[in-house]
Amino acid sequence: MIKAYIIAIGNELLNGQRIETNSSWIQTQLLRLGIQTLGVSVVPDEMDRIVASFQDASELADVLIITGGLGPTDDDLTRSALAKFLEKPLELHEDLLGEIERFFIQRGLPMASTNRVQAYLPAGAKVLPNSAGTAPGIYAQKEGKHYFCMPGVPSEMKTMYLDYVQPEIASQPGSGAVLMSKIRCFGMGESVIAEKLGDLMKRGRNPLINSAAHRGEVCLHIVASADDESCAQKMIESDRNLICGLIGQSVYGFDDQTLPEAIGNLLKKKHLTLAVAESCTGGLLAKMITDIPGSSEYFLAGWVTYNNQAKIRELDVPSAWIKKHGAVSDPVARAMAEGAARKSGADLAIGITGIAGPEGGAEKKPVGLVYIGLFFDGKTETQEFRFLPSGRTAVRQRAALTALNWIRLKLGI
Amino acid sequence: MIKAYIIAIGNELLNGQRIETNSSWIQTQLLRLGIQTLGVSVVPDEMDRIVASFQDASELADVLIITGGLGPTDDDLTRSALAKFLEKPLELHEDLLGEIERFFIQRGLPMASTNRVQAYLPAGAKVLPNSAGTAPGIYAQKEGKHYFCMPGVPSEMKTMYLDYVQPEIASQPGSGAVLMSKIRCFGMGESVIAEKLGDLMKRGRNPLINSAAHRGEVCLHIVASADDESCAQKMIESDRNLICGLIGQSVYGFDDQTLPEAIGNLLKKKHLTLAVAESCTGGLLAKMITDIPGSSEYFLAGWVTYNNQAKIRELDVPSAWIKKHGAVSDPVARAMAEGAARKSGADLAIGITGIAGPEGGAEKKPVGLVYIGLFFDGKTETQEFRFLPSGRTAVRQRAALTALNWIRLKLGI
Incomplete structure (x- = not known):
């Protein structure tokens, strides 16, 4: 099974100003491909620390997902740190420069010269296009390990992940499937639901069922692991039917329905x-x-x-x-x-x-x-x-x- | 200056089920004592990984803040991992056992035998009392470094931090003070505010002023570093007055006012x-x-x-x-x-x-x-x-x- 590690880069994630939410979203996405996240590191904007975090994580995991530090300013070091770690020079990509220039022209904005740096990639690395901003992502490989660098802005990161990173990871051999689904209930207490579900909520069972209560609402999480997605989907559906039979009246919806x-x-x-x-x-x-x-x-x-x-x-x-x-x-x-x-x-x-x-x-x-x-x-x-x-x-x-x-x-x- | 590192332990923080919010709160608290956080690691419930994370973090920082893994069940390993890292045996604290038993009696609940394990601490470690739950925290020292283990439940962690961890850290020599304050504005764009503030927003200035915009609202963060709290407070107040003079009409409140x-x-x-x-x-x-x-x-x-x-x-x-x-x-x-x-x-x-x-x-x-x-x-x-x-x-x-x-x-x- 492929294993992943997430590295989030940025001083703002270490001074209490911003809660790091990207890694949780990425974990959920990776699980859909059957990939477990072995750890998350939050690292400041410091060259040596970033390079060391690449080194440490590559000893544990096969896929490294890196967010942040791709902006145009001096404290954005991910690009150079990756080049240093890969021992490759940074090379200008003329086509990328053209795209960044177009981004500004379309918005009627002047392009600062510092944005040029975003058109440089470590030699041999591939561009991950950014449809929502100027910072392109980077995909590189070294000794069989995969390095995906994405922007830290959640909206840009999510689009880039779904469009380019996920298909790339899914094409690797050895990925199974883990699917997740939610059953949303109201009007029945969490402990009553647990009693009615009985052994369905046993630890170690597959699918695994957890419950979370918030202001009168109870949400049941069903996590099914299988060899492929359609098999996991069938397991989820079977559990949904079982659960609805046991606590039917309290179920008002599935997944993200309100x-x-x-x-x-x-x-x-x-x-x-x-x-x-x-x-x-x-x-x-x-x-x-x-x-x-x-x-x-x-x-x-x-x-x-x-x-x-x-x-x-x-x-x-x-x-x-x-x-x-x-x-x-x-x-x-x-x-x-x-x-x-x-x-x-x-x-x-x-x-x-x-x-x-x-x-x-x-x-x-x-x-x-x-x-x-x-x-x-x-x-x-x-x-x-x-x-x-x-x-x-x-x-x-x-x-x-x-x-x-x-x-x-x-x-x- | 004292430096800190935060380690958050728990599988639920690595499978997309829960966003790790404790570390951001702790970072803010540490900054009030002038302590910077050098990094955050999220680690699964695995003995070797937890011990290794203690080792790695102790090479960077003086104070390690550890959350999670103090519960009574088999996957709660922080207690044993700390003992292993410190190379000390776990010892039963009879008084602690009595307190845990009282917690259950007061609530009219039966105490599971597994809760007994929460009364064990590595030899030489001190108890951090938990007024909101059964899991006591642990404070240990090794080679001049400080290890604070707290529960992962945010409400329990916050009370324990403020009551026991913060006073302990503040009593260490070498801590300055960093204060933060917010100025809340509406009706003036972020770039207009930046223009009016000019050099006040320069990088490297102390106090450091950052802006964040959200749905028409602009929030200015003022971070002042000084030798003591009253000095930092004066710097904040002086900047507040300057800023209100420049963008007065758009300022509607301070700090957390809505x-x-x-x-x-x-x-x-x-x-x-x-x-x-x-x-x-x-x-x-x-x-x-x-x-x-x-x-x-x-x-x-x-x-x-x-x-x-x-x-x-x-x-x-x-x-x-x-x-x-x-x-x-x-x-x-x-x-x-x-x-x-x-x-x-x-x-x-x-x-x-x-x-x-x-x-x-x-x-x-x-x-x-x-x-x-x-x-x-x-x-x-x-x-x-x-x-x-x-x-x-x-x-x-x-x-x-x-x-x-x-x-x-x-x-x-």
Whole structure:
């Protein structure tokens, strides 16, 4: 099996100014080709340290993925360090220089003379074209090991990796396949899911299944290793079916699908429209719904009735109910949902009122207490939730996601 | 000067499942003591690799910060690897065992026998207490070098670092002080700011000033190195004053203050109230405003009038204007702001209408075109913006932030 090592170059990765995220993304991509990453080193912009890191990593791994240090300025040393490590001179590539010049002309920008250095490569190395910036990547080989240098800017690196590095690595003999898939769940606790899945989550099993919980959402990661991709894909699908059979109702999507996206698809499929009336979530629920491109097809309107007057005036919440039960109460959530439905004409409407904190809590109505009303098909239901213990952001997030999940369940999953 | 090296241990940091964020946080903390980080290595749960990483790092640095691998299971090897590297046996600490047992008793949980291993330390090493979990940290010395092993869980690591590791490092001779501060700006481009700052941003200057731009916001980082903290603090303050003199109007805050927080403070100070009417931002502006605890003091209400009917019905936008100018137009933004002000009684009101994309653009009204109306003091002004080229999320974010910044400028910075 091919093994990889990642080297990230740059002072900015060592002074707390930037979190190094490239290596995690690259690891995931490499696993798709069955390639494990044996280590990551973050190295400063210093010639000797960079050359030494190439040396050390080449003793462990077959493929070295190097990011950063390809810019035009004096502290960009990857190009020269690779030449030094390979013991090859740097050579000017006229065609590359032309491309860099074109990059600036197309954007109507002047090209600094320092950018010329980016047209130099160690002798015998190949160019990895950069469609998103001026810094070309470099691919070199030495004693059967492969060296891929890419820019540190994540967007440029990702495009270059997918277009040029991945095909090159995949063409090497000896790579198997590791596929990953996610199952996204809401409304069932992590430990309950683990209990229902039982031996499926055993360590050492292939596919390996892990769970991660965040604000009421549980994400199951399935990692399947096999000789080839189609075989790994079959294993993933088989596990997906097994899992959906065990915890079906709580599964709302797969891989990178979000809950607002899942709800959007359901509403479009059923030709239904939606409106929301928010107090404690303060626009977050509407924001989540309208994050989705094309949401204007089903989302009609939202109200952020943050004070009592707005609730009474905009949504016809009876002021007597607020006086009797308080603004954070079951009847007010109901009236908000019904007001939003009546005024917008939407098929479905949500009303949310609660105490997000950190202030405003009381013994009977603590921070985290949230009432949600759901109007659908001429009827309104309400539910009480206590999202505890957690901060303002978490209470608001969980309240909004819980409302979305209720819509999902109401529409028959 | 003392130099540091960070080693992060764990397979989960090498299979794309988790982004390693601890080292960036630790780097920032070390810089406060004037200590530079020379490198970071991410190492798998393998005995030989861990021991080798201790060896390699100790040749470069004086202080080694090690995270992860202190749990109770078989793949947690940091404890034994440190003992092997130090050439010391592991010894049972009875008092530590008692504390771990108490941790479980207090939580009413059974203690697995595997947790016993966490009470063993290499001979001569000191315990770093863990107030948030069961895994104690370890502090050892060898040949004048310092080894601090902490848990990988960020919350446990941070508490342990601040309570025990930082004081220990600070007590070493030879540490200076490096302080960092941020100046947050909006409404002035990064290159314009750089031009106005001139030599202040020169490389090699102390304090060192860097800029980073994100969605219309520019953040200036000031890093001052001095013999002691109060001296560094004075250098920071002097630079802050210089910079505010040069780009004053664009500065909205310092360090971690956000634009919604700055606007909230201004509104509270001036006893003014706010309402918003949103179309393309779909609740994002209201969400940003209500992210701030205590925003109910000045935020009255928001409308997400996502379709035309809602604009006409809820905010009295004349339907003739929508027909004549389109929903994304100057008059509609004006009418939305005025409608929100009239209905809520707020002193200030914002109306936003635009095309967030990816669909819905046209030649005359492309994706990124946004109109904002601002009602204040009986008058309404409007502005046209073209946030190009960028995606749906960026257009929405920039539109909401631009509206907030306009409020700031309107209130006299």
